[in-house]
Amino acid sequence: MNRENIITVLKGIWIGGTMTVPGVSGGSMAMILGIYDRLITSVSSFFRNPRRNFSFLTAFVLGAGVGMVLFSRFISFLFTTRADVPLRFFFLGAVAGGVPMIYKEAGVRRLDLGAVMYPAIGIMAVVLLKLLPPGLFEPGAGFGPGQLLIQLAGGLIIAVGLVLPGISVSQMLYMLGIYESIIGNLSALHILPLIPLGFGAVGGILLTTKVLERLIRHAPQPTYLIILGFMFGSLPELFPKVPGGIELVYSLLAAAAGFGALYGMAKKESQRERHALIRK
Template sequence: MAFFIDIIKGIFMGVANVIPGVSGGTMAVSLGIYDKFISSITGFFKDWKKSCKVLLPIVIGIGIGVIGFTYLIEYLLSQHTFVTCMTFVGLILGGLPMLYNDMRKKMVEKNKKLGIGNLIAFLLMFALVVGLPLLGVGSETSNVLEGTPLNMIILFFVGLIAAATMVIPGVSGSLVLMILGYYYGIINTIKNFLDSLKVLDINSLISGILVLAPFGIGILIGIGIIAKLIEYLFSKHSVMTYSAIFGLVLASPIAIFYNTGLYKHLGEVTFLRLIVGIILCVVGAGVTYYLGQKEV
C-alpha cells in the first residue's frame, strides 16, 4: 500500500515540476517525503538497495506526472487558469501543518528558539521566490529542439541548473527553464518524442534522444549535487533551514499567481469559477494533508 501511495505522491511532484511557478520540492515537503527523497539520493552508493526501494515508486510517479501532464498543461493554464492555480495553492498549503510540526521537533531536539537569524532566512527566501518571476522570461527557442552538438552541451547545463532548482522547495524548475528560454522547447520535444514512440518513427526518436538525454543527465547530476548540500544544511543548521523553507513555501502561491499572469485577470474571475477554485483549493489542501499523514 505504501508503494502505491508513494507513486501518487510522485505523480503530484511530477505535475508540479511541469507547471511554471510550482515547485516539485515544495510538493515533496507538503507530502512529507522530502527528507527521505533527499537522503535516498545522497545515500544511494552507501545502500543502493534501500535507496532504490524508496526512490522507485517516487520516480515512477514523477514520470507519470510529467508525461501525463505535458499534454494538459497548456490547456489547463489557458482555459482554466484560476481553478488550476487554486488547486496547486491548496496542495502546497496543505503541507504547512506537518512542516511546522517537523520544525518544532527539531527546535526541541536541538534546544533552539526562533531568533532574528531565522526571520532573516525566512524573508530572504520569501523574497527570492517572489522576485524570481520578475526577472522576466527569456526569448524562447524553437518549438522542438534539435540534437546538434552545441545544443546537447547547452542542454546538459540547462538540465544541471533546472534540476538544482527543482529540488529546492519553493523554487520552480520549470519557471527557471522559462526564464532561460527553454521551457516550451523541452515540453514540445517531450510531446514530439512520445508521439514518435506511438508510431515508431525511428528518426524522430533518435532526434528526441539526442536532445533529452543530455538534458536528463544534467538533471541527475544537478539533483545529486544539490541533495548533498541540502542534507548538510538539515544536519548542521536544521532550524534555520526549516525557516528558509517556510519562506520558500509561503511565497509559492504569489509566484504561481504572478507567473501564470492570473494576477492581471483576477477581476474577471466569475463567481462560479471563484467557488470552484476555493473548493478545489480546500480539497487540494485536504489531499496533501492526508497523504502527508500517510508517510511511513
C-alpha cells in the same frame, strides 16, 4: 516486479504527475506519501546498498515519467481551452496553500533579523532569475557546445526544485520561462530536446542532495525561510491577466481549490509526522 516496487511505481506516477502543477512540490508530495526520506537516502547513500537502491529508484523514476507524461497532456489540453485563466489561478492558489506549511517548518518564534533577512534572500533569488535573458534555457534551442552547457546549467537549477520540499519544480520552470515549452514537449513525447536539461537535473540532484539534506537537518529555519521568500517572490510570475465577468468567479473558485488542496495535503503530512513521533 514485487509488491513493493509496484507501490513505488504507483507513488511515482502520482508524484511525477503532480510535479507538473506549479505550486505542488514533488518533495512535499513525497513526504505526504511517506517515501521522501527513502528517496534522499537512496540517492545520497546509493553505494551502501546499490542493488536495493537501484531497484527502488528505477521503479520510482519509471512511475514519475509516466505520471509526468499523462498529467502534462491533460494540462496542455487545458491551456488551449477557456479553462486557461482559471487553471493559472489554481496554480496561484496552490503556491499560496503551501506557505503555511513552510512557515510552520521554519519554526519562527519571534520576529528578528533572520525572520526578515532569509525570506528577502529567497525573493532576491527570484529577482535574479527574472534578470536572465528570456528563453535562455529553452529546450531544443540548439545543440552546440555553448547551448548544451546552458541547458545543463538550467538542469542544475531545476534540480533544487526536485529535491527541496516546498519548492515546486514547475514553479521553477515558470521562473526560468520554460514551463509551457517543457509541458508541450512532454505531452507530445518530444524527449530529445529535453535530454540536456534532464542530464543537468540528474547531475544537480547528485551534487545537491547531500548539501540540502544537511541544510534542512542542521539549519532548518534559515533554509525554510529562504524557501518561503522564494515562494512569495514567485507569486507575481504566476499571476495571469485579471479576468472579468463569470470568468472571474471561476478563477477565484479555482484559486480557492488550489489553496485548499495544498493546505489539506500539508496538514495531512503534519498529522503523519505527529503520529510517527507518538509511535517513537
